[in-house]
Amino acid sequence: MLLVLLVAAALFILRRAAAPPPDEQPAESAAAVASDPAHPTATHAEPTVTLPPTVTSTPTPAGPPRARLAENGALYLNDHLLLDPAVELPGCQGAAINYAPGDAFFVLILNCTGGDSEVFSFRADGTDRRRLTSEWDYLTAGLYEWSADGHFFSYQRSNSCCRTPPTGAPPEGIVQVNIATGEKIEPERPALLPTLAGSGVVQVTDTQIFQYTPDISPDQQSLLLAAEIGSYWQVAAADPQGNGRWQQITNEPANYHHPQYAPDGHTFLAASDRDGDLDIYELDAATGAILRQLTDNPGDDTQPRWLPDGSGFLFAATQDGNSEIYLGMMDGRQTRLTSNSFFDGFPAISPDGSQIVFYSNRDGDYDIYRMPVQGGDPFRVTISPGRDASPVFSPDGRWIVFESARNDNYDLFAVDLDGNRLCQLTFDAAGDWYPAFSRDGQWLFFQSLRSGNMEIHRLQFTGCP
DSSP: HHHHHHHHHHHHHHHHHHSGHHHHSSSSSSSHHHHHHTTTTTOOOOOOOOOOOOOOSSSSOOOOOOOOEOSSOOOEEEEEEOOHHHHTTTTEEEEEEOOOOOOEEEEEEEEEEOOEEEEEEEESOSSOOEEOOOOEEEEEEEEEETTSSSSEEEEEEESSSOOOOTTTTTEEEEEETTTTOOOOOOOOOOOOOOOOOOOOOOOOOOSSOOOEEEEOOOSSEEEEEEEEETTTEEEEEEOOSSSSOOEEEOOOSSSSSEEEEEESEEEEEEOOTTTTTTEEEEETTTTEEEEOOOOOOOOOOEEEEETTTEEEEEEOOTTTTTTTEEEEEEEOOOEEEEEESSSSSEEEOOTSSEEEEEEETTTTTTTEEEEEETOOOOEEEOOOSSOOOEEETTOOOOOOOOOOOOTTHHHHEETTTTTEEEEEEOOOOOOOEEEEOTTTTSSSEEOOOOTTSOEEEEEEOOOOO
16 A cells, blocks of 8 residues: 555656646647637646736725715715705706816716706815806706816806897807816807897888798898799898898899808808709809809709708708608708608708708698608697698797698797697788798798788797797
8 A cells, every 4th residue: 555655656746847837838728728629638628727916915005085976966075065956056966977087176067957057076085166157158968078188178068958048148169177277268259149129020121022031141130032023033132120221132034932041141042943943052142143053853942941060951852743851962962851742841950950840741731840850750840720831940949930820820830849838929910921030049030911012020039938
């Protein structure tokens, strides 16, 4: 028995001596062999175990404490209360904590009743508290970021999600904040728009010429319209103040319809039959000279409406004999957005360029519909007997204004985007059609027979109560 033990010990020592040291192991490790079932020795290789680095008994120092939100939305660091919205900003509640790169600062995002969001900033230790937002200077939900070095916090400013801001409210846009000093780099403030005088309903034109489809310039100093002059419809410009200034812009043996200023005010779009059927053209706003033809499709292309950034336009077309909505780009590309056997017409774009509104009889009656600018399933905004038509978004994106014969007479109505709040804006037996907003959202221009001739009027707009 002793002899057997001695032999076994000797064999063990010989095997240990024959094995190469760790730094001389062959490139194909035992672990690689064991993990490859196709390897001829895989079933014989013993798996290796990688040990973690040696850990000393001294614990790793923990990082600085981080802020947290309590269930009631209050902000704490450790057990120290930094901000209690219920006390300081009733109606608001802490929603998110976001640390800067490097963790030297963090911000608290608060969601408030009514849909507006506030922001506070702090140093990592909870000191140097600053309120970055204020009345009419709110964070657009989710639209914020830190600079890579953590020195600047940027957010998309909104005057309000759901309220009309006063004159002089800070300009909306990207605001950059030096997080250490609180200094703001403001977005460029837009030029002040002239105030349109008057109250109630103001008659803008009085030419005894039939005038249709008004559109105001971006600087709010000129009004485009289509006017019946002789045997043709031409484009003319009028003073939106209603002081009598009026000028014919186009003058040729052809019809021009639905003019609309470009976002920069230097050109305008119109539909014209100068080459046969109706196509879309871009013209010089000062001279009426044609700059380029934008569509040349079979059937009629009508009712052009610019995209907010000027990169393209919406229009209605009868290419297959039925009116459908199309998106045209200034580089010539065209995309069909609706496709059915019913009428879809008079498209308009939302101020942020994300939504289209139009009218259609796809559900039996002519009603107002809304859908994404990329196309998709339309949402029916109005459901009413009588024709609802010519919809347009308000400049703040909260309202859709349209003409309606639901009361057996054409008047103007306003409705919210979901169709829940609706109100009648005009009540004249003569009829009111084709609303168009002033750029500041304070006035609605429209065509009306209330003076005995189809002239342009404007109405103060405050939304629905």
